[in-house]
Amino acid sequence: MTRPIRVLIADDQSLVRAGFRMLIDSEPDMKVVGEASDGATAADLARDTRPDVVLMDVQMPGTDGLEGIRRIAADADLESVRILILTTFDDDAYAVEGINAGASGFLLKNTDPAQLLHGIRLVAGGGELLASGLTRRLIAGFAVPPQAAADDTVFGVLTAREREVVALVAQGLDNEQITQRLCISMATTKTHVSRALSKLGVRDRAQLVSVAYRHGLVQPPRTR
Template sequence: MSGPIRVLIADDQSLVRAGFRMLIDSEPDMEVVGEAADGAAAAELARGTRPDVVLMDIQMPGTDGLEGIRRIVADAGLEAVRILILTTFDDDAYAIEGINAGAAGFLLKTTDPAQLLHGIRVVAGGEELLAPGLARRLIARFALPSGAAGDTVFDRLTAREREVVELVAQGLDNEEISQRLHISMATTKTHVSRALGKLDARDRAQLVSLAYRHGLVRPPGTR
């Protein structure tokens, strides 16, 4: 990507937006291109500013973040825009719905600044982002009952591809997987892409769901 990452902030609290703006604008490779107080304003502003990433709150008065996501995703002129949901613990169901609507990932609003900046860079680079603890909790709450461990759905994967899917399900991004397995980023991306194709998965979030539903990994606190 040439030039700084262009970020649009959608949150109904002006102090929250101001804090995010200060953090993002302090980074040499990022700039805030606009602020919106609800989902409708975010979608409209996105058409005018063409951001790389929209930080989208979910629970906002007026038009909520879920509708904002749907409007952005439905706009053919905004197909390059990536949406990162910022959620709280009580918003788990909304986070799942947001991912299904087309968001690239989600983070807790309580995440530390460095992780938020990292998350923006990850989704701007074309990856999905699943906050580790929240991802596991979401799948444990909303996934269908798990199948038997070693379910044959994963037999079509190579051993390395299965290993990569396990790490995706643990919430690791491509850079972290590359470091863990001591392989290049290009190799990691290839394994993820092949796993998506072989499992007919739409995106990274669906990979996580498959991994939990079919017993490749287990929700925390289970055996």
């Protein structure tokens, strides 16, 4: 039997945490392993409980969620922990700052429960999740200004095929779509993505997208 996805909830409101706990614990493939009311406690509990996914509120008293994300992302022992931001603030800057800090996704607290559960499963499996409207355009627009051309000091470690795969990831293609586009096997696609993550020193696909835009491998989509 596959072990359940271990989830840590970080939110300063006890009722919100209780609601998330009830929802998550009702799923046979998930288990809440801890609760925190600020970012510092979340980082400490992550070290103690080693969750698969942290649901992280952004605005909390004391140490906020963004700092909590940074602490978790900076800890080499927590490399496998994925972070999903949950907030009531539909603010593009929060999404981008959180992703650049190390989060794998962003959802609003008024998200449908089924979508939240889907998000947990998605990021636990190494995927990325951006809420409706919070697209790659936002990563391109709110991160540091993009380069005019690909920065070889960053992407020089990649093979030509790996660069191509990273560019397609940044454009929003999933592994199946990349496989079809390049006429390669799924295993080959996954290998290219995995090697690119390792060579560029990023945690997951969300950070891969950010790096691709910030360092000029792909250009931001034009806005009308």
